[in-house]
Amino acid sequence: GESVGLHLPTLSVQEGDNSIINCAYSNSASDYFIWYKQESGKGPQFIIDIRSNMDKRQGQRVTVLLNKTVKHLSLQIAATQPGDSAVYFCAENKGSARQLTFGSGTQLTVLP
Amino acid sequence: GAVVSQHPSRVICKSGTSVKIECRSLDFQATTMFWYRQFPKQSLMLMATSNEGSKATYEQGVEKDKFLINHASLTLSTLTVTSAHPEDSSFYICSALRGSANEKLFFGSGTQLSVL
Numbered sequence: 001g002e003s004v005g006l007h008l009p010t011l012s013v014q015e016g017d018n019s020i021i022n023c024a025y026s027n028s029a030s031d032y033f034i035w036y037k038q039e040s041g042k043g044p045q046f047i048i049d050i051r052s053n054m055d056k057r058q059g060q061r062v063t064v065l066l067n068k069t070v071k072h073l074s075l076q077i078a079a080t081q082p083g084d085s086a087v088y089f090c091a092e093n094k095g096s097a098r099q100l101t102f103g104s105g106t107q108l109t110v111l112p
Numbered sequence: 113g114a115v116v117s118q119h120p121s122r123v124i125c126k127s128g129t130s131v132k133i134e135c136r137s138l139d140f141q142a143t144t145m146f147w148y149r150q151f152p153k154q155s156l157m158l159m160a161t162s163n164e165g166s167k168a169t170y171e172q173g174v175e176k177d178k179f180l181i182n183h184a185s186l187t188l189s190t191l192t193v194t195s196a197h198p199e200d201s202s203f204y205i206c207s208a209l210r211g212s213a214n215e216k217l218f219f220g221s222g223t224q225l226s227v228l
Contacts, residue, residue, distance in 0.1 A: 034217075043118070043205050043219035044156070089155060096215040098144065102155045 012109045019077040021106045023090035026071060030092040034100065035064060035075045039086045047075070047088075077108075085110045114140050116208045118220025125196055126228055133191045133223045135206030141186035142208035146217075147179070150203040162189040196227045 013019045025033075031052035036044035048059045050066050050073075057064050063076040073090050087107050091100040115138040125131050135145055143164045148156040160181055161169040168181035178200075180192040189208075193200055206220040 036219075041203075041222065041224065043116075043207075043222045046216070046218070049216075098209060098215060098217075099146070099158065099161065100217065104155050105153075107153075 009104070010107045010109070012111055013080050014111050015080060015082060017080055019075075019080045019084070019108060021075045021077075021088050021090075021108065023073040023075075023103050024071060025073060025090075025092050025103075027092065027094070027101075028071065029094050032093050032096060033064070033066060033073050034091045035062075035073075036089045036091060036102075037084075037086045038089065038105075044089060080108075080110050082110050082112070084108060114138075114208075114210050114216070114218040116206065116218045116220045118206050118223055120223060121221060122224045122226075124226045124228065127197050128195055130192055130194045131196055131225060133193075133204055133206070133225075135189045135191070135208065135220050137187045137208040137210070137218070140208075140210045142189075142210060143186060144209040145183060145189040146207045146209070147181065147189075147191050148205045148207070150205060150222075152203075156205060159191075164189075193225065196225070198227045201225055201227045 034049040035047040037047050038044045048062050048064045050057045050064045055066050061078045065074045087105045089105045090103045093100045117136045119134045145162040147159045149159050150156050158171050159174045162181045162183040164183045170176045183189040203222050203224050205222045207217050210216050
């Protein structure tokens with residue numbers, strides 16, 4: 001079946017460096033993508049979203065890039081901080097946030 | 113931002129008992145809420161879609177008589193795990209859908225259920 005997946009299950013970066021978390025999706029009909037951050041024992045927290053009519057969107061310290069040609073999504077975190085340590089999930093759907101399909105997650109660890 | 117409150121955050125119960133988890137949208141009305149289950153180091157798995165005033169829609173493989181969902185108001189959905197067993201131990205998360213033209217999903221803080 002079609003699914004959303006991640007290339008790297010774990011990622012360790014030095015504090016202050018930039019982080020890049022990748023996600024591959026296979027449903028070519030998906031046109032809405034979201035990145036969530038989940039800290040241990042908590043629910044997912046919305047970070048940033050992007051629709052398929054865009055290839056880049058920027059937020060505060062975060063940038064999401066969408067490459068529809070290769071069905072690839074990435075989340076870039078600038079100047080990574082200890083508080084950024086968490087599991088990051090990409091999610092996708094067709095049209096809206098209703099019934100999102102979640103990827104398998106990447107554990108980001110920020111080293112001092 | 114929108115707030116979704118989930119209660120309790122943690123519950124320990126004996127095998128065979130039932131546990132109710134509440135999910136409330138505090139500052140918006142949510143005609144649709146979702147319930148997920150998450151095992152350690154795994155992704156969120158959608159269990160069911162809860163619609164206000166109608167029956168919930170369950171995903172394939174989820175027992176509707178085991179996981180009772182009630183969405184009696186626009187701000188409250190409840191999930192009851194009936195006759196809980198150790199294999200039901202998991203992290204349960206709810207989410208609420210806000211908006212119509214530009215829908216966004218907001219998550220509760222999750223409930224860690226441990227069945228002894």
